[in-house]
Amino acid sequence: MNKAELIEYVAKRTKSTKRGAELAVNATLEGIKKNVKKSGVQLVGFGSFTVVSRKGRMGRNPQTGEPIKIKPSRSVKFRPGKDFKSMV
Numbered sequence: 001m002n003k004a005e006l007i008e009y010v011a012k013r014t015k016s017t018k019r020g021a022e023l024a025v026n027a028t029l030e031g032i033k034k035n036v037k038k039s040g041v042q043l044v045g046f047g048s049f050t051v052v053s054r055k056g057r058m059g060r061n062p063q064t065g066e067p068i069k070i071k072p073s074r075s076v077k078f079r080p081g082k083d084f085k086s087m088v
Contacts, residue, residue, distance in 0.1 A: 044081065047080040050077050057069075
C-alpha cells in the first residue's frame with residue numbers, strides 16, 4: 001500500500017472526502033516525524049518509533065576491499081506492538 005492508497009482507504013473508512021483524508025494522513029505523519037526526534041512515538045496496539053544511535057565503526061569498500069571509517073549516526077527504529085504482531 002502506498003500513500004495514495006492509504007488516503008483512499010481512510011476516506012472510505014471515515015466516509016469523508018479524499019482531501020479531508022489526505023489532510024488527516026499528512027497531519028498524522030507530520031506529527032510522528034516531529035515527535036520521534038523529541039521523545040519517540042508510542043501508538044498502543046500498533047507499535048512505537050524511537051531514535052537509536054549507531055556507533056562509528058570500520059567498514060570495507062565492497063569494490064576495492066579498502067577499509068573505510070563509518071561515522072556515528074542516528075536512525076529511527078520501529079517496534080511493532082503486541083496486537084499488531086499477532087495479526088501478521
